Amino acid sequence: MPADRIHLVRHGEVHNPTRVLYGRLPDFHLSELGVRMAESAAASFEGRPVTALYCSPLERTQESAAPWAARFGLEPVHEHRVIEPANRFEGMNIRRELRNPARWPWLANPALPSWGEPFASIARRMLSALRDAWDLSEGGEVVIVSHQLPIWMVARSVQGRPLAHDPRRRRCTLSSITSLELRGDRFREVDYQEPARDLLAQSIDLGAV
Numbered sequence: 001m002p003a004d005r006i007h008l009v010r011h012g013e014v015h016n017p018t019r020v021l022y023g024r025l026p027d028f029h030l031s032e033l034g035v036r037m038a039e040s041a042a043a044s045f046e047g048r049p050v051t052a053l054y055c056s057p058l059e060r061t062q063e064s065a066a067p068w069a070a071r072f073g074l075e076p077v078h079e080h081r082v083i084e085p086a087n088r089f090e091g092m093n094i095r096r097e098l099r100n101p102a103r104w105p106w107l108a109n110p111a112l113p114s115w116g117e118p119f120a121s122i123a124r125r126m127l128s129a130l131r132d133a134w135d136l137s138e139g140g141e142v143v144i145v146s147h148q149l150p151i152w153m154v155a156r157s158v159q160g161r162p163l164a165h166d167p168r169r170r171r172c173t174l175s176s177i178t179s180l181e182l183r184g185d186r187f188r189e190v191d192y193q194e195p196a197r198d199l200l201a202q203s204i205d206l207g208a209v
Contacts, residue, residue: 003052003137005190006130007045008144008151008178011064012037012196013203021206023090024083030063033203037175037196042067044177044195050074051140054133056083056147064175065145081129082146085117089209111164115209119163123153127187130154134182148172149208154180158187167209173197174205 012034014022022028030038041064053074055065065076088106089097097103106115113119126146133142152170155178156163171192172178179191194200 002139002182003134003142004049004140004181006134006142006144006180006182006187008130008146008154008180009041009064009068010148010151010172010174010176011060011145012041012175013199013205014060016204016206019093019204019206020091021087021089021094021208023085023087023208024058025090027059029059033199034060034174035063037199037203038064039067040196040199041175041177042071044193045141045143046071049140050143052133052137052142053077053145054079054082054129054143055145056080058084058147061145061147065143068143068145076145079129079133079144081125082144082150084147084208085122085149087116087208089115094206094209113164113209119153122150123157123163126150126154127157130180130187131182147208151176151178154178154187155189158189173200174203 013031014028015031050072053068053076055061055076057078069076108114152172173194175196177193180187181190
C-alpha cells in the first residue's frame with residue numbers, strides 16, 4: 001500500500017562558528033538550538049500516522065531525524081539520494097570568497113549552477129527517492145529529513161517553476177516541513193509549515209549556494 005502523504009523536513013541549525021559553507025563536510029552537528037528546532041518539528045506531528053523515516057547520511061540530518069525516531073518508534077533509513085549537493089565552495093566563507101577574483105569562474109553559469117551539482121540532477125535524484133519511499137510505504141505518512149536546496153528543487157519541480165533561482169529567496173527555513181501527495185503520476189505540494197518559527201530569529205542559517 002503506498003503512502004498517504006510524504007513530508008520533506010529540513011534539518012535544524014548547525015553549530016558553525018567559523019560560518020563556512022559546510023556542504024557534505026563531516027563533523028558538522030546540530031547546535032543546541034538546532035536540537036530544539038528538530039524536536040519542535042517532530043512534536044508538531046504528534047498523533048499522526050508516521051510509518052517510515054528516511055534521512056540523508058550527514059550528521060545534521062541524522063541528528064534532526066532522531067526526535068522523529070524516538071517519538072514514532074522508527075529506525076531512520078539513510079538515503080544518499082537526499083544528501084546535500086556537492087559544492088566547490090565547501091569549507092569556505094562565501095561572502096569572502098565571492099570577492100576573490102580567483103573564484104569568479106565558478107560563478108560563470110548560475111542557471112546550471114557552475115559551482116556545484118546541476119539543479120536538474122538534484123531534482124531527479126530527489127524525486128526518484130520520493131517515489132521509491134512512497135511506493136515502499138505500508139501506508140500512513142513518510143518523513144524524509146534532508147537539506148534546503150534539495151527540498152527547494154522538489155518544491156520548484158512540482159510547482160512547474162524553473163529550477164534556476166536566487167538562493168536568497170528560498171522558502172525552506174530550518175526545520176520546515178514541505179508536504180506532498182502523489183496525484184496521478186505527479187507529486188503535488190499540499191502544505192508548508194515552519195514549526196520552529198519562534199526559534200528562527202535566534203538562529204544562523206547559511207543555507208547553501
